[in-house]
Amino acid sequence: MKPELDAFWMPFTASRQFKKAPRLLAKSSGMYYWDDQGRQILDGVAGLWCVNAGHARPKIVKAIQDQAAELDFAPPFNMAHPKAFELADKVAKIAPAGMKKVFFTNSGSEAVETALKMAIAYHRARGEGTRTRLIGRERGYHGVNFGGISVGGMVGNRKMFGSLLTGVDHLRHTHDPARNAFSVGQPEHGAELADDLERMVALHDASTIAAVIVEPIAGSTGVLIPPKGYLQRLREICDKHGILLIFDEVITGFGRTGSPFAATTFGVTPDLMTLAKGITNGCVPMGAVLAKQSIHDVFMNGPEHLIEFPHGYTYSSHPLACAAGLATLETYADESLLTRGSQLQGYFGEQVHSLKGQPNVIDIRNFGLVGAVELTPIAGEPGKRAFNVFLDCYEKGVLLRTTGDTVAISPPLIIERQQIDQIIDTLRGAIQRAA
Ligand code: PXG
Numbered sequence: 001m002k003p004e005l006d007a008f009w010m011p012f013t014a015s016r017q018f019k020k021a022p023r024l025l026a027k028s029s030g031m032y033y034w035d036d037q038g039r040q041i042l043d044g045v046a047g048l049w050c051v052n053a054g055h056a057r058p059k060i061v062k063a064i065q066d067q068a069a070e071l072d073f074a075p076p077f078n079m080a081h082p083k084a085f086e087l088a089d090k091v092a093k094i095a096p097a098g099m100k101k102v103f104f105t106n107s108g109s110e111a112v113e114t115a116l117k118m119a120i121a122y123h124r125a126r127g128e129g130t131r132t133r134l135i136g137r138e139r140g141y142h143g144v145n146f147g148g149i150s151v152g153g154m155v156g157n158r159k160m161f162g163s164l165l166t167g168v169d170h171l172r173h174t175h176d177p178a179r180n181a182f183s184v185g186q187p188e189h190g191a192e193l194a195d196d197l198e199r200m201v202a203l204h205d206a207s208t209i210a211a212v213i214v215e216p217i218a219g220s221t222g223v224l225i226p227p228k229g230y231l232q233r234l235r236e237i238c239d240k241h242g243i244l245l246i247f248d249e250v251i252t253g254f255g256r257t258g259s260p261f262a263a264t265t266f267g268v269t270p271d272l273m274t275l276a277k278g279i280t281n282g283c284v285p286m287g288a289v290l291a292k293q294s295i296h297d298v299f300m301n302g303p304e305h306l307i308e309f310p311h312g313y314t315y316s317s318h319p320l321a322c323a324a325g326l327a328t329l330e331t332y333a334d335e336s337l338l339t340r341g342s343q344l345q346g347y348f349g350e351q352v353h354s355l356k357g358q359p360n361v362i363d364i365r366n367f368g369l370v371g372a373v374e375l376t377p378i379a380g381e382p383g384k385r386a387f388n389v390f391l392d393c394y395e396k397g398v399l400l401r402t403t404g405d406t407v408a409i410s411p412p413l414i415i416e417r418q419q420i421d422q423i424i425d426t427l428r429g430a431i432q433r434a435a
C-alpha cells in the first residue's frame, strides 16, 4: 500500500482491498469521469445517485465560485442570507401540492433525523404526545445516523451498533421475485403488503404511532419498485389512523422517476419528504426536509420570542450549498431534466430488460431512469459475483454500483441513447465473463 493512502478511513468501503488497488477519480465533465491515469469512464450511476444534471455544469460551477468570493458563511440560527429563502421558495414551487416549507440539512442522513424529529414533535405540539413510535420497512435505507438505521432495514448497517432507537417497528419489504421477477415498471403483486401497517396499529395502537417512513423506490437495497397500489394503500391507512407518512426521496427526488419527485409520479403526497443528493447536483453537500404547511403551522404557537423547533445544523442553508442549489434548479429547468426521464424511460427500460436470459440473471427491475439487474450469488460468497461485474465494467470504462448481488444503473438525466447502449453492452459482457 502506498503510505499516502494510510490515514483516510474510508466510508462504506472494503478498504484494505481498495488500498491495494485504488480507483481514483481525478476529473469529471458531462457524462464522464477520468481517473488519475487519464482514462475516460462513463458515469452510469450519477456519481452516487446525485449528479443528475451531469458533471461540471458551467452555471453550477460559476455559482459556487462566485458565492465563495461573495459570502462564505452566514450563521443560520437567528440570522440568514437571501439565497436560503430563494432556494426554499424554488424547491417548494416544484414540490407536490401543499408541501410548502423547506428545512435545510447537509445530507440525506440529517434530513431523515430531522423528519423523524419533526414527526414526533408535531404530534406532541398537537397534544398527542403519546405518538412516538416510528415505523420503517425491511430493506429500507435511511442513511447512517441512529434514527435512520433504527427505522432502516439493512441488517449489515444495524447489527454493529447496539440497541438503536426504541419504539420502532418495520413493515415487510416488497421484494417478491417469485411473483414479480422481470416486471417492467411497477410490479403487479404486493399492494396488500401495505396492510402490515394495519397489523401494527392493531398491535401497538394508533395512539402510539407517529410516522411511517419509506422510500417510494428503495434504492440502496437493490432498486425495489413499489407494487401497483402499494403507496396509495399506505397513504390511506396513515390517513385513517392519523399517522404521518414520510417519503424518503433522497434518491428518487429531482427527476429520477421522470417527474420532479416520486410522490408526483406515483400520485401519492406524503406529509414530510426528505431530499438530498440531486438538490445541489451533488456539488456541495446539502439535504432538506419538505413539510406540509399544516405540519409547520402546528409549531407556530406559543410566545413569539421562543424558538419553535429546537433543531438545526451549523451548516444548515450554507451559502455555497444554496448557490449550488439555485444554479442546479436553473440547469434542470433550462434543459427540462426533471421530466427527461419520462421520455427516455421506454428506451432505457427496454435496454435494461434486454439482459434477460444472460447467465445468472434472475431478475431485472426498472422505473424512470433507474434500473437493476439481480444475479445469482456465487455459492458461499454473497455479493462477489456482482462486485466482479462492477470491477469488470470499471475496467471497461463504465461506472456502476452494486448492492448484494444486484447491479444498479442510475445515470445522469442528460444521458443519450448511445450511452445507454454502451452501459448495457459493457454490462452484458461483464455478466457473461462473471458466469
Ligand atoms: N435516504 C435514502 C433513501 C438514501 O438513498 C440517504 C437517506 C442518506 O443520505 P446521505 O446523504 O447521508 O448519504 C440515502 C443515501 C448506495 C448508496 O449504495 C445510497 C446512498 C448513499 C450511499 C450509497 O446505493 N443513499
Ligand code: PLP
Binding pocket: 312, 313, 314, 315
Ligand atoms: N459538537 C459540538 C461540540 C458542537 O459545538 C457542535 C455544533 O456547534 C456540534 C457537535 C454539531 O455540529 P453541526 O452543527 O455541524 O452538526
